[in-house]
Amino acid sequence: MSGLLTDPEQRAQEPRHPGFVLGLDVGSSVIRCHVYDRAARVCGSSVQKVENLYPQIGWVEIDPDVLWIQFVAVIKEAVKAAGIQMNQIVGLGISTQRATFITWNKKTGNHFHNFISWQDLRAVELVKSWNNSLLMKIFHSSCRVLHFFTRSKRLFTASLFTFTTQQTSLRLVWILQNLTEVQKAVEEENCCFGTIDTWLLYKLTKGSVYATDFSNASTTGLFDPYKMCWSGMITSLISIPLSLLPPVRDTSHNFGSVDEEIFGVPIPIVALVADQQSAMFGECCFQTGDVKLTMGTGTFLDINTGNSLQQTTGGFYPLIGWKIGQEVVCLAESNAGDTGTAIKWAQQL
Structure with a gap:
């Protein structure tokens, strides 16, 4: 019948009471935004391809300026598709690919280099060297001896710890060793470090919030999930100053608001979460023993271990799933990083 309004038109003409939430996911392949109403229905969406750069064999980077433009664009497009206004948004939650990081000038906000992706292999020789080093052998032996006397789960896990290229840790060491501009900024305490979530939060709040x-912290290889803080042991071992690392907050937290200049209104930022942990939560894996398998750019198998970290072997490692108030959910995870590449290769045969 003529005169009837479509759903977006109806929403646009409803009283401007707030009631919609933005869900942003910055993945390894795409960046997408969904607009959810109070019943958790998707009202509008937008997606763009993440533009990975390959400046050298084995190197994988993302241009932060391009990512920022895409981030802002998908939000605007999704809100437009939902037929609502920005002042109807009551919260923004951000899920991101993990362990991809950047460093930037604390005073100017300018980045020193592109994002270094979790898929990047530039630190592979550092990883091999450290894992085979005498220092690591001494570290493992010391932890085993201490575990024998204390039966500490933390020391048992530390005795099995190895570096990987997926972790942020040695890729950050590579940056510190090879970019004199970053070295100097760290020495002058004028350097910020962050994974994608931290950098986006910093940009969205015009530098007022750094966290x-x-x-996200637990996937960097620099975090102690048993003490719920950055690891003094690991950072001391590889000479990364603790002062370089951002404060760690709850997954659901008041992270401040988006600066009004960006979207015309301040939007509360209410959650930051790593993508695999986000998938675990989204699949309602809330009970101890629940299992989630994600097959995307990589394959990730996660097991909910409740509120305690388990002594893990056989390729599993402990992570923090999320922290909401007093609730801490722990995971055991194993992964294979090249699933998406293998599938694309098979499709081209």
């Missing part, structure tokens, strides 16, 4: 959450 990460427990799920």
Whole structure:
């Protein structure tokens, strides 16, 4: 019948009471935004391809300026598709690929280099060297001896710890060793470090908020999930100053608001979460023993281990799933990083 309004038109003409939430996911392949109403229905969406750069064999980077433009664009496009206004948004939650990082000038906000992706292999020789080093052998032996006397789960896990290229840790060491501009900034305490969530939060708040959450921090290889803080042992071992690392907050937290200049209104930022932990939560894997398998750019198998970290072997490692108030959910995870590449290769045969 003529005169009837479509759903977006109806929403646009409803009283401007707030009631919609933005869910942003910055993945390894795409960046997408969904607009959810109070019933958790998707009202509008937008997606763009993440433009990975390959400046050298084995190197994988993302241009932060391009990512920022895409981030802002998908939000505007999704809100437009939903037929609502920005002042109807009551919250923004951000899920991101993990362990991809950047460093930037604390005073100017300018980045020193592109994002170094979790898929990047530039630190592979550092990883091999450290894992085979005498220092690591001494570290493992010391932890085993101490575990024998204390039966500490933390020391048992430390005795099995190895570096990988997926972790942020040695890729950050590579940057510190090879970019004199970053070295100088660190010495002058004028350097900020962050994974994608931290950098986006910093950009969205025009530099007023600098933080990460427990799920993202726990995937860097620099975090102690038993003490729920950055690891003094690991950072001391590889000479990364603790002062370089951002404060760690709850996954669901008041992270401040988006600066009004960006979207015309301040939008509360209410959650930061790593993508695999986000998928675990989204699949309602809330009970101890629940299992989630994600097959995307990589394959990730996660097991909910409740509120305690388990002594893990056989390729599993402990992570923080999320922290909401007093609730801490722990995971055991194993992964294979090249699933998406293998599938694309098979499709081209």
